Amino acid sequence: MRLRVFTAPRMAEAMAQLRAELGAEAVILSTRRVAGGVEVTAALEAEEPVLIPPCTAAPAPARAPGPLGFHNLPPGLASRLGAGRLEDALAGALGFAPLPGGCERPVMLVGPPGAGKTLTCAKIATRLVLGGAAPVVVTTDDQRAGAAAQLAAFTGVLGLTLAVAPSPAALGKAVARRAPGQPAILDSAGCDPFDARQAMALHALATAAQAELVLVLPAGLDAAEAADLARAFAALGARHMIPTRLDAARRLGAVLAAAEAGPLLLTEAGTGPSVAGGLEPLSPARLAARLSATPARGAATTPQEAA
Known part of the structure; x- marks a missing residue:
């Protein structure tokens, strides 16, 4: 008109x-x-119809061919992994290493809230005790309700004393009390690495303990978000990564994107709630098998099939 x-x-x-x-x-x-x-x-009144052109947003990137397309990988990484044998491509594109033992330097588990750090800490401590060691276990988390009590329930069963050290000074003292060669595992509060105050607080704790930072990150996140988190924690000193919830996640694009972006060395993966056996070493062969198997294993079930 x-x-x-x-x-x-x-x-x-x-x-x-x-x-x-x-x-x-x-x-x-x-x-x-x-x-x-x-x-x-x-x-x-207009005699001709008003024509509204379609949205000119950029088209979504093409998915990688084959099983890799299921995992929502970043295009560049998908291209590299799609060239040649998947196991060899993973070994060339990503880093893999054993989880640090915590004897020379304490291992400090870091990550966003809800990543599974406390359970992972309990799993590592359990494995060390079953192997004959008596690790020092410390939590710096005095923010989340029941955090210390949750970890204390595990350490109590293992016959270990849990130290609660929320400040750099207290953490430094807790770590200094260990015997030569005694492993130390440190649990930490969930951290938003993009918040300057939280990042500085985490850095102060890690410095006081002279710890090796290991990023604990759940699988199933958006790949770009996981990559951003990995870069942020790498900037704080993380060099290794434990992806969790591999038993529940169907797509592993976030795990691979984070490992590449950090870059972070893939060590072990959380594969279940069992404290005695819920961690499995990650290798190019094991990861390749999982990436190839997921589409068929996690296919949607129709109502008719479920009946």
Whole structure:
């Protein structure tokens, strides 16, 4: 609809302007007296449809062919992994290493809230005890309700004393009390690495303990978000990574994207809630098998199949 306003000293002159410009099909919407004459508002219905063009947003990137396409990998990484044998491509594109033992330097588990750090700490401590060691176990988490009690429930069963050290000074003292060669595992509060205050607090704790930072990150995140987190924790000193919830996640793009972005060395993976056996070493061969098997293993079930 075209709207026009005509003004003239007299109504006849305003109407003449209206007909000359809009024609006889124009509809008068209103008339009123104004300073110097009259004002006529008229409209002309459009004879042609209004066409709205489609959105010009960039098309979504093409998915990688084969099983890798299921995992929502970053395009560049998908391209590299798609060239040649998957196990060899993984070994060339990503880093793999054993989990640090915590004897020379304490191992400090870091990551966003809810990543599974406390359970992972309990799993590592359990494995060390079953192997004949008596690790020092410390938590710096005095923020989450019940965090210390949760870990204390595990360490109590293992016959270990849990130290709660939320400040750099307390953490430094807790770590200094260990015997030569005694492993130390440190649990930490969930950290938003993009918050300067939280990042500085975590850095202060890690420095006081002279710890090796290991990022604990759940599988199943958005790949780009996981990559951002990996880069942020790598900037704080993390060099190794334990992905968790591999038993529940169907797509592993976040795990691979984070390992590449850090870059972070893949060590072990959380594969279940069992404290005695819920960690498995990660290798190119094991990861390749998982990446290849997931689409068939995790296929959607139809209502008819479930019946």
